Amino acid sequence: MTIEKRTLKKEAVGEFINRLRAGQWQVVAPKKKDKQVTFGEISGAEDICQDYVQTTQSAKGVLFPRVEELFRYQMQENGAQILEREGPPQGTVIFGLRPCDAAAVAPLAAVFTWDYPDAPFKKRLAQTAIVAISCHQADEYCFCTSVGGSPGDTRGSDILLTRLSGGDYLAEIVTEKGKRLVELAADLFTVAPKEEKEKNLARVEKRFDAKKLAEKLPGFFDSPVWIEQSLRCLGCGACAYVCPACVCFDIQDEGNEKRGRRLRCWDSCGFSQFTLHTSGHNPRSVQSQRWRQRLMHKFSYQPDRLDVVGCVGCGRCSRACPVDMNLLEHLIQIAEG
Amino acid sequence: MDALRNKARELLENKLAQVVIGYGEGSLGRVRPVFVKEPAAAVKLVYDGRCLQNLATYLLKPEVKKMGKIALVAKPAALKTVLQLAAENQIVNGEIIVLGVTADGKLIDFPDFKAIEAHVAASGPDLSPEELAVLDRLSHMSVEERWAYWQEQLSRCFKCYACRAACPLCYCTRCTVECNQPQWIPVPAHDLGNLEWHVMRAMHLAGRCVNCGDCGRACPLDIPLNLLTQMLVKGVGEHFGQRAGISATLDHALSTFKPNDKENFIG
Numbered sequence: 001m002t003i004e005k006r007t008l009k010k011e012a013v014g015e016f017i018n019r020l021r022a023g024q025w026q027v028v029a030p031k032k033k034d035k036q037v038t039f040g041e042i043s044g045a046e047d048i049c050q051d052y053v054q055t056t057q058s059a060k061g062v063l064f065p066r067v068e069e070l071f072r073y074q075m076q077e078n079g080a081q082i083l084e085r086e087g088p089p090q091g092t093v094i095f096g097l098r099p100c101d102a103a104a105v106a107p108l109a110a111v112f113t114w115d116y117p118d119a120p121f122k123k124r125l126a127q128t129a130i131v132a133i134s135c136h137q138a139d140e141y142c143f144c145t146s147v148g149g150s151p152g153d154t155r156g157s158d159i160l161l162t163r164l165s166g167g168d169y170l171a172e173i174v175t176e177k178g179k180r181l182v183e184l185a186a187d188l189f190t191v192a193p194k195e196e197k198e199k200n201l202a203r204v205e206k207r208f209d210a211k212k213l214a215e216k217l218p219g220f221f222d223s224p225v226w227i228e229q230s231l232r233c234l235g236c237g238a239c240a241y242v243c244p245a246c247v248c249f250d251i252q253d254e255g256n257e258k259r260g261r262r263l264r265c266w267d268s269c270g271f272s273q274f275t276l277h278t279s280g281h282n283p284r285s286v287q288s289q290r291w292r293q294r295l296m297h298k299f300s301y302q303p304d305r306l307d308v309v310g311c312v313g314c315g316r317c318s319r320a321c322p323v324d325m326n327l328l329e330h331l332i333q334i335a336e337g
Numbered sequence: 338m339d340a341l342r343n344k345a346r347e348l349l350e351n352k353l354a355q356v357v358i359g360y361g362e363g364s365l366g367r368v369r370p371v372f373v374k375e376p377a378a379a380v381k382l383v384y385d386g387r388c389l390q391n392l393a394t395y396l397l398k399p400e401v402k403k404m405g406k407i408a409l410v411a412k413p414a415a416l417k418t419v420l421q422l423a424a425e426n427q428i429v430n431g432e433i434i435v436l437g438v439t440a441d442g443k444l445i446d447f448p449d450f451k452a453i454e455a456h457v458a459a460s461g462p463d464l465s466p467e468e469l470a471v472l473d474r475l476s477h478m479s480v481e482e483r484w485a486y487w488q489e490q491l492s493r494c495f496k497c498y499a500c501r502a503a504c505p506l507c508y509c510t511r512c513t514v515e516c517n518q519p520q521w522i523p524v525p526a527h528d529l530g531n532l533e534w535h536v537m538r539a540m541h542l543a544g545r546c547v548n549c550g551d552c553g554r555a556c557p558l559d560i561p562l563n564l565l566t567q568m569l570v571k572g573v574g575e576h577f578g579q580r581a582g583i584s585a586t587l588d589h590a591l592s593t594f595k596p597n598d599k600e601n602f603i604g
Contacts, residue, residue, distance in 0.1 A: 036559055056557060057495075066495045067525040140365055231400060232370040236502035238557040241495045252524045265525045266495065273515055286400055322503050322555035323390065324369035 005192035014045035058244030102156030104244035141315030230291035237268030239317035355405025393418035394505035408434035414549035417582025503555035544590035547582035
């Protein structure tokens with residue numbers, strides 16, 4: 001559909017949230033807790049924190065929870081009974097996330113619907129609506145424009161709000177799902193504003209070309225650059241777990257011969273056991289190989305096989321890294337190398 | 338800082354060390370670990386109040402060990418770590434060069450572990466008055482309050498294991514959480530899995546933790562994990578009169594039987 005433009009007055013945001021909640025949507029938004037801003041369910045607009053560059057964790061957990069029950073089983077006289085997995089009880093609106101996070105739905109969906117349509121993910125995706133807010137501030141870790149995004153990117157959003165100079169919002173209604181949300185509060189969405197969107201957006205300079213990088217990376221497979229870049233890497237999974245586009249998971253069974261459940265848990269290619277074979281052999285036995293995999297997967301394999309970059313340039317990994325592994329810096333080194 | 342850079346250059350030029358592990362400028366005003374291999378690159382080294390990471394964590398990393406003889410820029414907690422690693426037979430005297438920097442910026446080139454022991458002995462207690470005050474506040478909570486506090490803190494954990502990766506004494510090549518026959522610790526980052534993981538890690542560090550605080554600093558979710566290990570530093574000190582990281586030879590409190598050990602916890 002063509003994007004429809006409206007105005008959402010700043011005073012009307014609270015009422016919009018109320019109408020969403022009254023319309024049986026759970027609303028998840030950035031909330032401030034101690035020093036961190038992170039996503040959680042809100043009961044009103046007053047819970048939302050907007051004064052931040054980026055949340056520590058992404059909103060990925062709404063679509064791909066860190067621990068997700070796939071099914072339960074219990075043994076009965078006539079054999080094993082498989083019990084329905086717990087599905088999300090109601091629809092969720094992720095409100096106020098950054099456009100980069102909205103864009104991260106594409107790489108997640110590309111993997112979860114690639115060769116096998118993943119039922120839990122598809123169900124969550126169908127039940128999720130995204131109302132993003134354009135960025136009016138950025139920092140040196142941000143690089144959305146280098147991976148095809150922008151501070152006012154509408155991709156992945158059902159509605160994109162951009163704060164204008166007076167504090168009111170330009171509302172861009174991007175999808176049919178977005179339209180249905182607006183219908184819950186049609187009176188709040190008035191005629192489109194005259195003010196331009198662009199001048200209200202953060203400036204994020206393009207630092208490298210993702211297409212050229214994807215072409216270049218296969219030739220770097222045996223480069224010493226991976227060892228050099230990853231010497232200080234501690235091999236934790238902080239980068240993967242704050243990433244809105246990392247999709248790796250591990251399956252864990254909990255239970256016994258009578259009853260139990262199967263869980264899907266986040267996993268990280270940075271862990272030393274990630275590719276450990278039963279034989280004891282590990283094709284990625286040292287951290288430099290794991291670091292190479294992380295970059296190759298996002299910037300070479302995924303563009304090649306799924307036609308999507310596995311990174312949206314949110315910069316969370318660089319901010320979260322305890323040893324300052326700066327992804328943008330490392331990508332530029334390779335792009336210019 | 339010049340003294341440190343000059344020393345690093347001299348060590349590399351004279352091939353007394355193949356790599357100097359220190360701090361260098363990072364992004365947005367942060368510092369990061371640097372591995373200096375060329376004498377000319379010694380100018381990259383910095384040392385100031387931002388240098389908090391315990392670099393001794395790299396001493397046992399296979400890729401780093403392969404680089405040859407290591408010279409380590411050691412902040413006070415890293416000096417203790419070196420002694421503790423020696424006490425646990427992970428490094429031997431003379432295997433690494435340890436460079437300390439005093440509060441007023443003077444360089445100390447420790448000739449051996451004995452010299453580190455003497456330096457550490459002259460330093461203050463393991464826990465600062467501020468740290469003790471926080472522990473005191475926790476201790477004065479009711480059991481229910483403290484349980485609620487830790488439940489809330491640990492519920493955020495997504496098990497990235499940055500605490501373990503940053504810890505210089507978590508050097509096991511196969512962590513208990515990764516043993517699955519039998520499975521000791523639930524892998525999923527749910528409440529039980531998180532609680533068991535952090536209690537297990539803390540207990541494995543009892544009497545070994547040198548209180549560098551890197552577990553808490555590394556946590557991307559700001560969980561104050563160092564409070565768990567600090568409580569154990571305090572407890573081991575009180576019950577066994579022992580401190581980790583003060584000697585390169587140590588009978589560990591929790592793995593050594595002494596006839597005069599307290600047994601009042603039994604029955």
